Amino acid sequence: xxxxxxxxxPRGFSAAEYMTCLTGIVWREGLRFLHQRERFISALVRPxxxxxxxxxxxxxxxxxxxxxxxxxxxxxxxxxxPGLMAMIQLFNGMQSxxxxxxxxxxxNMRTLLVSPLPRGFLLFCKLLAGTAVSLxxxxxxxxxxxxxxxxxxxxxYLTVLPALILSGLMLGSLGMLISSGIKQLESFAGxxxxxxxxxxxxxxxxxxLWRVQEGSPYLYYLCQANPFTHAVELIRxxxxxxxxxxxxxVVAACTIVFMIGxxxxxxxxxxxxxxxxxxxx
Amino acid sequence: MxxxxxxxxPAMSIDGVSHSYGPRRALMDVSFNVQxxxxxxxxxxxxAGKSTLFSLITRLFGIQSGRVxxxxxxxxxxxxxxxxxxxxxxxxxxxxxxxxxxxNLLYHAALHGISRREAAARSGELLxxxxxxxxxxxxxxxxxxxxxxxxxIARALLHRPRLLLLDEPTVGLDVKARADIISHVRxxxxxxxxxxxxxxxxxxxxxxxxxxxxxxxxKVLAQGPMSxxxxxxxxxxxxxxxxxxxxxxxxxxxxx
Numbered sequence: 001x002x003x004x005x006x007x008x009x010p011r012g013f014s015a016a017e018y019m020t021c022l023t024g025i026v027w028r029e030g031l032r033f034l035h036q037r038e039r040f041i042s043a044l045v046r047p048x049x050x051x052x053x054x055x056x057x058x059x060x061x062x063x064x065x066x067x068x069x070x071x072x073x074x075x076x077x078x079x080x081x082p083g084l085m086a087m088i089q090l091f092n093g094m095q096s097x098x099x100x101x102x103x104x105x106x107x108n109m110r111t112l113l114v115s116p117l118p119r120g121f122l123l124f125c126k127l128l129a130g131t132a133v134s135l136x137x138x139x140x141x142x143x144x145x146x147x148x149x150x151x152x153x154x155x156x157y158l159t160v161l162p163a164l165i166l167s168g169l170m171l172g173s174l175g176m177l178i179s180s181g182i183k184q185l186e187s188f189a190g191x192x193x194x195x196x197x198x199x200x201x202x203x204x205x206x207x208x209l210w211r212v213q214e215g216s217p218y219l220y221y222l223c224q225a226n227p228f229t230h231a232v233e234l235i236r237x238x239x240x241x242x243x244x245x246x247x248x249x250v251v252a253a254c255t256i257v258f259m260i261g262x263x264x265x266x267x268x269x270x271x272x273x274x275x276x277x278x279x280x281x
Numbered sequence: 282m283x284x285x286x287x288x289x290x291p292a293m294s295i296d297g298v299s300h301s302y303g304p305r306r307a308l309m310d311v312s313f314n315v316q317x318x319x320x321x322x323x324x325x326x327x328x329a330g331k332s333t334l335f336s337l338i339t340r341l342f343g344i345q346s347g348r349v350x351x352x353x354x355x356x357x358x359x360x361x362x363x364x365x366x367x368x369x370x371x372x373x374x375x376x377x378x379x380x381x382x383x384x385n386l387l388y389h390a391a392l393h394g395i396s397r398r399e400a401a402a403r404s405g406e407l408l409x410x411x412x413x414x415x416x417x418x419x420x421x422x423x424x425x426x427x428x429x430x431x432x433x434i435a436r437a438l439l440h441r442p443r444l445l446l447l448d449e450p451t452v453g454l455d456v457k458a459r460a461d462i463i464s465h466v467r468x469x470x471x472x473x474x475x476x477x478x479x480x481x482x483x484x485x486x487x488x489x490x491x492x493x494x495x496x497x498x499x500k501v502l503a504q505g506p507m508s509x510x511x512x513x514x515x516x517x518x519x520x521x522x523x524x525x526x527x528x529x530x531x532x533x534x535x536x537x
Contacts, residue, residue: 017394024391116364
C-alpha cells in the first residue's frame, strides 16, 4: 500500500496560516463573549460582591500590617483586589474550558479539532483566546474598583498585564486539563466544590499568609503549595510595578506543566479516546 | 482488496479498522474505499458504528487498530495533510448560533489558515450558491433546520476539500429540505468531482448509481455498487437486501 500516494506533495503550514488561525480563534471567542452578556455580568458581579460586601464587613476583623509590595497601611479592600482579579481568571478559566464538555460545545470543539493545523497549536490558541476574554473582565473590574479607591500607581495597570496573561494561561490550561478528565459534566458544582473553592480559600487571596501561619502551620504550607497563591502574588506585585520572582517561577512552571498535560490529554490517541462515543447514539 | 484502476488513489481508504469502548466492540475489522467523484452511502441502523467511524476519521478518537487514509495520507501519521483534503458535516449541529452566517464561515476559514480576504470572497460565493446571500448578516439562530444544514455543507466546502463526509445530514429535516440537500451534494459529486461518504439509515436517499457500504453492529456486511449488493443478497431492492443481510425486523425509513 505504500505505493499509494497523492500528487499533492505535503507542504506543511506557513507562519501566515498559523497567524490567521490564531487571530480567527481569538476573534470568535471575543464575539461569543460579547453575545453572552449574562456571562460578562456575572463575571463582574462576583468579585464586586466580594469587594463591596465581604471586604467592607471584614475590614474591622482583619488588620493588615505593612507587607510588601505595600508601603503603607492599606484597607482590606486594597488587599483583596489582586485576589479578586485572580478569582475572575480562575472562574473564567474553569468556565471556558469546562464548557467544552457540554454537548453543544462538543460540537464546536469538533469543528476546532478537524482543523488541519496541529492540535497542540489549536488548543494553545483556545487558551490565549480564553485569557484575552479574562483580561477584558479584569480590566472592567478594575475600572469599577477604581471608584472604590483601589488606586494603584497608574503604571500598575500596565505592569499587571503580563502577570495577568501568564496567570490566565495557567488557570485556563488547568481548566482544560480537568475538562479532559471529566466524563460528563452534569454540573459546574462539582468543579466549584473540588477545585475553585479549595484553590481560592487556601491561598493568599483573602488573607496574608503570615496570618494563616499563626492559625495553622499546615494550612500555611498548603497555601504555599497552591499555584493559585502564586498567581495572586504575581498579580499583586505586578500591580505595584514589582516582580515576585518566586511566584513568577511557580506560575510559569505550572503553566508549562498544565499546558503540556492538556495537550497530551486532548491527543486523539489518549484523553478523549477513553471516553464513550460522543454524540453517537 | 486494492482496486487497480488507473491512478486509483482512493479519496478515502479504510483498512481493517477496529474500535472498542472498553469491553464493547464498536467496529470490527472495517475496510472499504470511497472513490473520487463518487457517492458512497454508508448504510446502517442507529448504533451500527457510523458515528464511531466518523469520530475516528476526524481524529476525535485515536485509531486503535487499522488505518485510515485520505488521498493516500495516513490520518494518524500526517493528519494535517489528510484533514486539509477533508470536509465534514457532523450529525449534531456545530454552528455558533449567536454568530452570523458570514462570521461562522470566516471562523472556519481561519481554522484552515485561509486569509481573511480570500475567506470573505469564498464565503460570499458559497452563500450565493446555497441561496442565503441576503441572510449573510443574520444570526444562525434565526435560520431553519434545512438552511442550517446547507450552511454547514457550505462551510465544509470552504477550504475546497476533495472528500466530503456527512453523518446523517438530513435528520430532522422536512421532505423539501431533504431533497434540496441530497441534490446539492449529488451535484458536488458530478460537477466538482468531490468524493462523498454519506452516512444514513434512510434507504430512499440512495440511488442506483451509488456505491453502498452496509454496516451492521460494527461489521461491514456488504459493499460495492448498489445493484450488485442487491443482486448478491438475492433481493429486488435495497430495503429487502438490507433486511436479508442484517436479519433486521424493522425497516426504518424504508421506501418512504
